[in-house]
Amino acid sequence: MSDSENPVDIFRGFLQVLKSFQILIILTALTGLALLVTNGMIDGDWGRLSGGWANVKIFLSESLPLDWQVIEARSYPVCEQEIEFFCSTAYIGMLETIKIAFVATVFGFIGAILLSSLAARNLSPTWLSILVRIILSALRSLPSLIWAILFVIVVGLGPLAGVLAMTFYTIGYLGKLQYEAIEGMESAPLEASRATGLSHPEIFTNVVIPQTGNHLLSQMMFMFEYNVRHGTVIGIVGAGGIGYFINNYLKLFMYSRVFSLLIIIFVVVVIIDLLSMAIRSFVNDQGDVRRPSWFTVLLPAKNAVEIHHGSAGEEES
């Protein structure tokens, strides 16, 4: 019997084939498990999904066409601006939401960065990092909506409650993202600076922040975007912003106006994402390497490489 016909080798070969499909197998298993859990939760009544489409149609028919009165001046108070848009519910609400999100992100970022430097295990002793992690978990365990309800009780209705709610949640959420980014950084720069005797704040400000700047910036921009989106939710409980208007329109069943405001939020979120991309390009490798064109992204690898190199040659010539 030759080696290749040996049952052990055949089994090993089979395992090798399975290994090459391991990601697919894991994904299939996870999807299967998720479907099984869903099935348990809805008691096997998948028929509800088929009825859902009719409800979507009703919702869309009530929401469309969109009512763009939200970008026109409100009837009261009287608009004193030259451009009507500046007196519209969309502008006033969105501006307040952006202001709340901005202030909360800045304060939250400062709080989070101070705490995350103590929570990262590669920078602090274990007892301290566990203690700070517990504080961060406590801040994060309440969603911003609950924080907003609490602060509406403490400081009353309005944007201040929104700012405080979002700042607390931002510290908890951003703090976790930050200490994980710090723990994931290369150990060599830390070791080199620690061996030379630099202090903890010096290492943090001069080594950790420049090295993880890309992550920290992207997380901060993500958090700003998150806070803008959540500004809509906390507005519903009276903490200011565009959510206040959305809540009013929902109560009056004016879905077409709600939909218009949602589209405005979507546009603002996309603009923030583009801004984030531009800001991050200063601190990462983007721009150092040639990026693939849209065309080549959609092609199979072999053809993409051919076109990529071909066009590179043309550019050089």
Next chain:
Amino acid sequence: MLLELQGLSVGYSDPLIEDINLSIKNGEVIAIVGPSGIGKTTLLRTISGLVRPLGGKTIMNVEKRGGLGYIPQKLGLIRHASVEHNIALGAMSSSKILQQLSFLRTTAIVVFLYSLIGSFFQMPFSTIFLPFSALAVLILTIISQWKLNFEKQTTVWDSMKAVQLTEKRYEPVRRLSGGQQRRVATARTLAQSPSLIIADEFLSELDEENVEIVIQSIMNLIKQGSSLVMVEHNLQRAKKLANRIWMVSDGKITEEVIGGE
């Protein structure tokens, strides 16, 4: 004696090298030679205080801050920061004034945090301390930055010149070649001017021109009384540069006296 290893055992859970009894004087160059994976890097990390020894002790007569310069195998550079910033870290660790400023600033930050949280919960003195501590943090940060900029103008510039990287001053390190990056790591040590330099394979992957620049710069420090402990795979080069060679094999170190240049 600059460094004394007394019955030192190094490793992570199991010992890699045991019972090391060796010492280093000022102005000496020691090359550690041995096959890969035998514990040379672990020995350097233990001497640098990054790894706890499994047994024995290390007695080092260098200043706690800035007395030891460590060039890890992966260089330990901040990729996204400029050449100047990376070299300034060396100057920073050797500056006493910056250390004192850093201590004062940390104290001010702690007081500021107490006041900030305290003013919310109405803790004693918190509202009085709040504006003063914020002002102190601001002023101390400005003074530290001013002092650091002064260091950049003098020490950092000289170190950059020594490794011929003045033209790349503001370039992020990630855009430099491997050889240039090693020169940045060397310049960082030059700016620090430590009594003891620990270098892990810092001449590997370098072309002849870069090796010459790096060796020249480091040797200038040695002439001023610093000592160098380096891991070197090229035995010929090790014999040329070092006064003594520590040969690692079978978990033990044997010493060979060379003389060196």
